[in-house]
Amino acid sequence: MESKDRKILFNEVAAPGCFRLGLEWRSAEVTPGQFVMVRVSDGLDPLLRRPFGVYGVHGGRGKNPLKGNVVELLYKVVGKGTRILSARERNESVNVLGPLGNGFPEAGKDEKVIMVGGGMGIVPFLMLAKKLGDGLLLYGARGKSEAALAKDFKGTACRVKVSTVDGSVGAKGLVTELLEREITKDSVVYACGPVGMLKAATKVAAAAGVRCHVSLERSMACGIGVCLGCAVRAKTHGERENRNYMMVCSEGPVFDSEDIDWELL
């Protein structure tokens, strides 16, 4: 946990509108599912840092995929902040706070992990796949070019199945339809992506009677649990008075899907 200027080692197109950002980061140690807050420029507009999941950690000694000297992010340009970030060049620095948040929990001994990623929701799963050494990734891509990101998983022992809504790559339809086909009573589901997808994954997992952990996104100001801006409703109403809201940045971003009040998300 620190706030530091990090040298940009690369900032290159990974798919149309989507970039890989490599940051020099001595002795990085990241849990899959954790994120960082990036100050995209020193200016006052945009004012706030932008949150991004960690896509990979490389360059460490040995083969530990969670430690290294380079932290890689994968981001999509959607607005002002990400546009400015995409124009930042090699050897410039950006100030980065993190790694932050909890990350995905360990799977049980006999549980078979199914990762469900929608769009940029694929980000936390590359590290997780490397850590697990196996597992199944179901990737709902927005089209051919985004689907190409699946090839980053070639170096892992993880099986990958892609779906696109238009059927241009892989199965035609929603990624949660793939999940329905793949899920068994031994599965544990880890999901990251749009809220609609997370809700559907939660339902599929509940129907199969298995655990489901979801990574949530909220607008964030601080990233460290003090502004109280990134609150989501917890399902356990009134159990402990002050627990009715959970902070995505400091108590998440990964939550047991049972703990979230999906009606109010």
Next chain:
Amino acid sequence: MGTTVEKNTGERLPVEIAGIRFQNPVMTASGTFGYGSEFAPYTDLNRLGAVVVKGLSLKPRQGNPGPRIVETPCGMLNAIGLQNVGVEAFIKEKLPYLRKYSTRVIANIFGETMEDYSEVARMLDGVEGVAALEVNISCPNVKKGGIVFGTDPFEAAKVVMAVKKSTRLPVITKLSPNVTDIKVMVRAVEDAGSDAVSIINTLTGMVVDVEKRRPALATVTGGLSGPAIRPVAVRMVWEARKVARTPIIGVGGIMEAKDALEFIIAGATAVQVGTASFIDPNAAVKVAEGIAEYVERHGTTVSKLVGSLEV
């Protein structure tokens, strides 16, 4: 006069407010620094003038539904809903940690009724490690149809009197900028016994999502903070200075030392750093360092700079 009393910056920086000495004029603004401990990994709490903690109420509060924040040009709008652990949990669970530091702790308090304010103030009276109370009057009075205490000089004065009666601690009143004339409010709270004023709390604002034709915040309106509000805040401090008999603490959009110095020169004895701590958790300490550098370079002291504006 000719003697070099203030040789080192250590002596150039301290300020006094309501009889309390602060080692430097930089405080953290309530609601932007948690209960202090959250920032310990990133900054040195001992180098702050004071830590002002998140607003405390009689009972724990859950706050508003989301979305609670939205970014605006050079600022942000928030509607957190004053979520906090409550005064009891603060004293039991949060304050012991802060006592480990030499930095002063100011408890920011609020209520929905006069009785709430009195009760919170009473509970903090005599508690070791609390140097002063900062009273947030930018809250709706539930017994008066939700009129904000801080927009009515009469109600504001009543809150201050109620708090003063319940505590021996110095009382700083945090004023709302959502008024026509800040001078009226300053006079009203001072006459009621307030020992200092903090100026300003957030400005009420609103953002519309035009695609959805809905407000960006769940509560429709929220409080604007950040550098966007700084010129308004500096102006209000300057106006307040003309009538104030008690020290002013300047708040609003301070990102760096230069911004803090604007407030001090316009009439503030101390400053608070708020939203900037979200962007850089070490921002307040950097502001203090920058002020130290400035007074050294100009061969002056913070106290001498206060209200030194020439117009």
